[in-house]
Amino acid sequence: MTEQKIRVLVGKPGLDGHDRGAKVVAAAxxxxxxxxxxxxxHQTPEGIVETALQEDVDVIALSILSGAHMTLLPRVLELMQEAEMNDVLLTGGGIISKDDMQALAEMGVGQLFGPGTATGEIVEYIENWVNDRGAKVGTTS
Amino acid sequence: MAGLLERFVRGDRRALARALTWIEDQQPGFEQLLHATHAGLGRAFRVGVTGPPGAGKSTLTEKFVLLCRRRDQKVAVLAVDPSSPFTGGALLGDRIRMQDLTLDDGVFIRSMASRGRLGGLATTSLEAADLLEAFGFDVVVHETVGVGQTERDIVSAADTTVVVLVPESGDAVQTMKAGLMEIADVFVVNKADRPGAENLERALTATLGLKPRADREWNPPIVRTVAVEGEGIEELAAAIDAHRTHCHKSGVLIAKQRARSAERVRDLVARRVDAHVWQESGGEKMLERALDRIRDGDATPYSVADEIVAAIGFDSGLVLPGKEQREGA
Known part of the structure; x- marks a missing residue:
């Protein structure tokens, strides 16, 4: 009947208070x-994953500028796995080195975006990911 | 659907979340899901929180839910924000003010985009509330989009409607206008530590006093709160409880539930007829073809409507001659 909307959680885990980037991405x-x-x-990984569950989002997009991404992103991923959220994408952006991006990708985190990324690139990445995944399990009879 | 329903019945919150998505997207089968979970509805209490943008609806909702939790009630919140009429996108930000509820498993919050509905709720808010009630929540809170003066979906969705205002909400004349002021079962003057709170309360009292009331009719109380500080929340809960008791005793609750059922059936029939007319019977195609004729002056919207409903065997004969006349001619 009506189309399936793409739902995305945009949040900032941890302690850094710079939310301009997250807001720009959210608006885009x-x-x-x-x-x-x-x-x-100031979201905790636990809060983020529980929110994602209740909201049944397709994508969790986190902005981290504090340098704590090697702690926070694996923790979020771990909690997502515990909750069996295997049809949800974890992506994000911030000040993250190429090496760290590589390491996180190997753990199962999606593409991460650094400073200067055009918002259209993020939109396209998410749309493509959702298209490739197909419909959410249990939403087609 | 069977698998999802089974998990839903077992109390799996993820199944609930997914079922809500199913309903929001109105995916095929969502009506069967609601049908299957409908038994046993009518126990949960439904509270509506409405008011202008920035009045503090989300913050007040958070504090109210925390109080319900202290009373050991399980609470679900449906928080609606507007969808863009241009892109269909939405920014759902009500959870920012409800962070203390996130990790409580007696609470479930769902942000809904209005998806084109203009009355303050989302297109499927009522269905979503049913599903949450069926899941076992004792209280369902509908938080509307920040509303102006005419959005009144909440009246049929909620047993008790709380209208949240702030000292800046306006002068005495604003309180006399039709709409928002007429739907309140409980008024909240939030941010009551600001100047003007007393004036607003006085204006409200005066306005309410102007309205002639039958005996035993409910007189909406005015509660002052400072939601961020948690002040006045006990009083708000007491006012809501009092209204609930009143509704029970006066039979208003039963009447509201009946009206809600009636509205639901009308909606469903309209939806089925819509699908039948526009899709199954080719109404869309007829419309598409007719648009040129309307432009050229060979038909009017009224005559085209007659043609389209005639295609499903409904002979309105409002503009075009009816079938009998045509055959007689």
Missing amino acids: LRDAGMEVVYTGL
């Missing part, structure tokens, strides 16, 4: 027709 995803659940600052 909104303008691309997605439903963006914006959680704001």
Whole structure:
């Protein structure tokens, strides 16, 4: 009947207070027709994963500028696996080195975006990922 | 659907979340899901929280839910924010003000985009509330989009409607306008530590006093709160409880539930007829072809409507001659 909307959680885990980037991305995803659940600052990995579960999002997009990405992202991933959220993408952005991006990708984190990324690139990445995944399990009879 | 339903019945929160998506997207089979979970509805209490943008609806909702939790009630929140009419996208930000509820497994919050509905709720808010009730929540809170003066979906969705205002909400004349002021079962003057709270309360009281009331009719109380500080929340809960008791005693609750059922059936029939007319009977195609004729002056929207409903055997004969006349001619 009606189309399936792409739902994305945009949030900032940890302690850094720079949310401008997250807001820019949230607005860009909104303008691309997605439903963006914006959680704001200072989220815990536990809170992020529980929110993602309740909101049944397709994508968790996290902004980390504090340098704590090697702690926070693996923890979020671990909690997602515990909750069997295997049809949800974990992506994000911030100040993250190429080496770290590589290491995180090997763990199962999606593409990460650094400073200067065009928002269109992020939109396209998410749209493609959702298209490749197909419909959510249990939402087609 | 069977697998999802089974997990839902077992109390799997992820199955609940997915079922809500199913309903929001109105995917095929969502009506069967609601049908299967409908038994046993009618126990949960439904509270509506509405008011202008920035009045503090989300913050107040958080504090109210925390209080419900202290009373050992399980609470679900449906928080609606507007969808863009241009892109269909939405920014759902109500959870920012409800962070203390995230990790409590007696609470479930779902942000909904309005998806084109204009009355303050989302297109499928009522269905979602049913599903949450069927899951076992004792209280369902509908938080509307920040509303102006005419959005009143909440009246049929909620047993008790709380209208949240702030001292800046306006002068005495604003409180006399039709719409928002008429739907409140409980008024909240939030941010009551700001200047003007007393004036607003006085204006509200005066306005309410102007309205002639039958005996035993509910008189909406005015509660002052400072939601961020948690002040006045006990009083708000007491006012909601009092209204609930009143609704029970006066039979209003039963009447509301009946009206809600009636509205649901009407909606469903309209939806089925819509699908039948526009898709199954080719109404869309007829419309597409008719648009040129309307432009050229060979038809009017009224005559085309007659043609389209005639295709499903419904002879309205409002503009075009009816079938009998045509055959007689």
